[in-house]
Structure formats: structure tokens, C-alpha cells
Amino acid sequence: xxxxxxxxxxxxxxxxxxxxxxxxxxxxxxxxxxxxxxxxxxxxxxxxxxxxxxxxxxxxxxxxxxxxxxxxxxxxxxxxxxxxxxxxxxxxxxxxxxxxxxxxxxxxxxxxxxx
Amino acid sequence: xxxxxxxxxxxxxxxxxxxxxxxxxxxxxxxxxxxxxxxxxxxxxxxxxxxxxxxxxxxxxxxxxxxxxxxxxxxxxxxxxxxxxxxxxxxxxxxxxxxxxxxxxxxxxxx
Numbered sequence: 001x002x003x004x005x006x007x008x009x010x011x012x013x014x015x016x017x018x019x020x021x022x023x024x025x026x027x028x029x030x031x032x033x034x035x036x037x038x039x040x041x042x043x044x045x046x047x048x049x050x051x052x053x054x055x056x057x058x059x060x061x062x063x064x065x066x067x068x069x070x071x072x073x074x075x076x077x078x079x080x081x082x083x084x085x086x087x088x089x090x091x092x093x094x095x096x097x098x099x100x101x102x103x104x105x106x107x108x109x110x111x112x113x114x115x
Numbered sequence: 116x117x118x119x120x121x122x123x124x125x126x127x128x129x130x131x132x133x134x135x136x137x138x139x140x141x142x143x144x145x146x147x148x149x150x151x152x153x154x155x156x157x158x159x160x161x162x163x164x165x166x167x168x169x170x171x172x173x174x175x176x177x178x179x180x181x182x183x184x185x186x187x188x189x190x191x192x193x194x195x196x197x198x199x200x201x202x203x204x205x206x207x208x209x210x211x212x213x214x215x216x217x218x219x220x221x222x223x224x225x226x
Contacts, residue, residue: 004158031212033213040123040218041218042203042216042217042218042219043159043203043216045213048212048213050212058213090158090159094212102147102149102207102209102212102214103149103161103164104161104205104214105161106151106158106159106160107158108157108158109156109157109158
């Protein structure tokens with residue numbers, strides 16, 4: 001089991017460019033999440049999904065879009081990158097209620113720099 | 116006031132010391148409590164998971180929940196340099212699958 005994987009691991013973008021971060025999980029988890037982590041700010045939830053074909057806004061959704069076309073994949077898109085989006089992005093997954101607890105399992109992260 | 120408060124440290128201890136890490140919270144509906152460990156430039160990994168009040172032990176780690184005081188603790192016995200990491204607490208009320216996170220405490224265990 002690979003668990004939760006994220007691609008790419010690193011990326012440098014220029015202001016205004018777009019990109020997509022890919023998250024994949026092989027644990028058959030229903031719930032998936034995208035966070036950003038910044039010094040002094042902790043983990044902040046961007047968007048999440050409670051199942052294939054569903055998405056919902058988290059705490060800091062502006063400037064990001066997501067899609068969950070397949071249960072195992074959760075994509076995070078930046079349409080027009082801004083320097084304020086320089087951060088480390090983590091994807092996480094969690095099992096369906098009743099089949100597991102409320103714990104979340106994290107990927108290794110993507111370090112994004114926007115210049 | 117944040118829902119979950121956690122002293123960011125840094126905390127520096129000698130090898131072999133007992134470490135106590137703590138979080139306080141304000142939402143009495145929280146029932147599920149987790150501790151994550153995050154090494155530098157890595158993703159958080161689940162360390163301990165407890166439901167409601169009480170203690171849970173796993174090797175050198177003990178998680179404690181005091182719901183009456185809205186206070187959770189993680190104790191590390193016989194701390195090792197490999198325990199040097201940031202420790203994050205997280206909790207959930209059991210109704211929306213979204214965790215509320217502390218900011219994390221940075222721990223350094225010195226040989």
C-alpha cells in the first residue's frame with residue numbers, strides 16, 4: 001500500500017500561471033482533504049470531498065478549485081497563481097463513517113513557490 | 116479565541132527526559148482527539164487517537180484526555196533524539212469529519 005501520494009513534490013510558478021496538484025490514495029477512503037501549511041498559521045483546510053463527485057469549501061478556498069472525478073483521486077487547481085499561495089500543500093484521506101475513526105492520513109506534501 | 120490552543124514552543128529537552136505536550140480547547144462537543152507527529156519537510160503522521168476521556172498508552176507514548184477541563188496531553192517517556200519533531204493535536208466533534216488543529220509544538224530532544 002502506497003497510502004496517500006502527491007505529485008509533484010516541488011514546483012515553482014510565476015504569478016498568473018496555473019497548475020494542478022494531484023492526490024491519490026489506495027485505501028478506499030471516502031473522504032479526502034486539501035490543506036495548506038504556513039509558518040505560524042498551522043494546517044488550514046482549503047477544500048474537501050465526502051465522496052466521488054462531491055466537493056465542499058473549507059476555511060481558505062479562495063483562489064483554488066478542486067475535482068473528485070474518481071474516488072481515489074482528488075485534484076487541486078490554481079487557476080492564476082499568486083505569491084500568497086506560496087505554501088506547502090498536503091492532501092489527506094479519511095475512511096467512511098462506520099468503517100473507521102475520524103483520523104486522517106496524509107501525503108508527503110507539495111512545496112509550491114510562486115514568484 | 117481559537118477553538119484549539121497549543122503552545123508552539125520550541126521545547127528542548129535532554130535525551131531520556133519525560134516530555135509533556137498539551138492542548139486546550141473550547142468546544143465541549145469535541146469527542147475524538149488525535150496527536151500527529153510531523154518531521155521536518157514531511158507530512159503529519161498519526162501517533163495517537165483517543166475517544167472521549169481517559170488515557171491511552173502505546174509504547175513510550177501516553178495520550179490523556181480530560182474533558183471536564185477541556186485539556187489533552189501527550190506524554191513521551193524516555194525521549195529519544197528521533198522524537199525531535201513538531202507535534203500537532205487535532206480534534207473532532209463527530210459530526211462533520213473536519214478536524215480542528217492546534218498550531219503544533221516543536222520538540223527537540225538533545226543527545
